[in-house]
Amino acid sequence: MRHIYLSLIFLFGFLCQMNAQIIFKGLEAGMTESEAKDEFKDNKDIYTNIQVGNDFDYRIYRQNFIFSSEKLFGIVFSPKGAAMGQTYDNCVSYLNYTRNFLEKLNFNVFSEPQYWNAPLNFNSKYGLLMVNEDETVVAQLYPTSYEIYGKKSFLVKLELYNYEMYMDIYDKAHAATDAAVQSSGF
Numbered sequence: 001m002r003h004i005y006l007s008l009i010f011l012f013g014f015l016c017q018m019n020a021q022i023i024f025k026g027l028e029a030g031m032t033e034s035e036a037k038d039e040f041k042d043n044k045d046i047y048t049n050i051q052v053g054n055d056f057d058y059r060i061y062r063q064n065f066i067f068s069s070e071k072l073f074g075i076v077f078s079p080k081g082a083a084m085g086q087t088y089d090n091c092v093s094y095l096n097y098t099r100n101f102l103e104k105l106n107f108n109v110f111s112e113p114q115y116w117n118a119p120l121n122f123n124s125k126y127g128l129l130m131v132n133e134d135e136t137v138v139a140q141l142y143p144t145s146y147e148i149y150g151k152k153s154f155l156v157k158l159e160l161y162n163y164e165m166y167m168d169i170y171d172k173a174h175a176a177t178d179a180a181v182q183s184s185g186f
Contacts, residue, residue, distance in 0.1 A: 022137075041062075059078055079094055079156050102141075107137075126140060137162070140160075
């Protein structure tokens with residue numbers, strides 16, 4: 001009887017591992033904040049030095065985890081060494097290079113707003129949205145800008161999300177917009 005219980009526990013653990021959807025490296029959708037924090041702390045070198053090639057490097061800060069209902073569903077990546085922002089040209093280069101990098105990893109464009117790679121003109125709710133071929137991860141890539149010491153500065157945002165959770169939010173937002181259009185009377 002004991003062997004049956006052990007076998008069931010092993011099978012349950014195995015099935016749970018198979019259903020875990022990795023967002024990035026050891027960070028999985030559904031992790032609690034403490035689990036994500038422990039994973040980050042245990043593998044900090046991996047998460048603070050993410051090379052995508054050609055001196056385009058990103059890092060993750062522990063406070064850049066995105067939770068929904070206390071479960072991890074997204075991660076924000078920041079260009080390494082850009083705490084004070086980036087120049088316009090550097091921002092554009094990061095955007096374009098990162099897109100090419102994601103395409104080489106078999107991410108496909110889901111939505112491409114105009115000016116997604118033009119920081120001065122970007123004005124969209126979503127940035128460039130790309131989905132991996134397994135439809136388990138959504139990548140959102142967009143520029144931001146702000147004033148620092150009286151000077152305009154730019155910053156690339158790369159965000160990875162669990163596909164199912166992100167698409168649920170995305171679909172609800174579009175359904176709300178559609179409902180507003182229908183009830184507008186135009």
